[in-house]
């Protein structure tokens with residue numbers, strides 16, 4: 001009887017240890033999961049802290065109600081072997097929409113130029129002789145700074161350059177852009193949106209300011225232009 005009791009005690013003891021072992025194991029798994037979660041959280045936090053530009057741009061957006069609602073994108077060029085890039089400025093979003101459609105049709109990279117000092121509604125008031133845009137467009141030598149001109153045109157053979165028409169011309173910030181880059185060996189296609197005016201002297205002014213590149217005439221595109229109409233426009237230039 002004593003032997004039976006001792007044997008049963010030993011069996012229960014072993015079962016208890018095994019159960020303990022299992023619970024320790026699941027404890028480890030839980031700890032592992034927690035560690036993984038921690039690592040992912042840290043990675044996410046590290047990534048967030050690596051993206052100061054986004055925070056800065058959120059602030060810019062707050063300060064610039066007239067700008068587009070979407071985050072300005074400073075890392076749009078992926079250099080994934082694409083030979084075409086669309087670079088554009090859009091104060092109120094119209095040119096942006098067209099630029100995105102051109103990039104879609106041409107399978108191009110796309111880069112939005114952001115003014116260092118965003119244009120407010122008051123700045124864009126063309127009825128005000130003293131508004132910022134009126135003053136800038138009255139002076140062909142003004143060169144408004146660009147907040148994010150990190151565009152690297154190396155490797156691209158075709159560059160679309162888009163902007164809104166301001167007083168029949170390209171915004172002075174576009175001059176800042178073209179004067180800062182070398183377009184040698186590239187086909188450059190200016191395009192604009194407007195309230196009705198054609199591309200006018202905007203493209204040719206930018207071409208002479210750039211001083212390099214094979215500049216095509218380009219053209220004014222309707223805000224609501226479709227992808228097939230864009231394709232037709234591109235075909236008409238070939």
Ligand SMILES: Cc1cc2nc3c(=O)[nH]c(=O)nc-3n(C[C@H](O)[C@H](O)[C@H](O)COP(=O)(O)O)c2cc1C
Pocket residue numbers: 089090091092093094095096124125126133134163164165166167168169193194195196197198
């Ligand atoms: C200061 C200023 C001047 C403008 N001048 C002209 C002009 O000369 N001719 C025209 O058709 N539209 C003119 N527009 C209208 C814009 O070209 C048009 O709304 C454009 O599509 C806006 O593009 P965005 O939304 O990409 O900024 C002007 C707009 C502004 C703010």
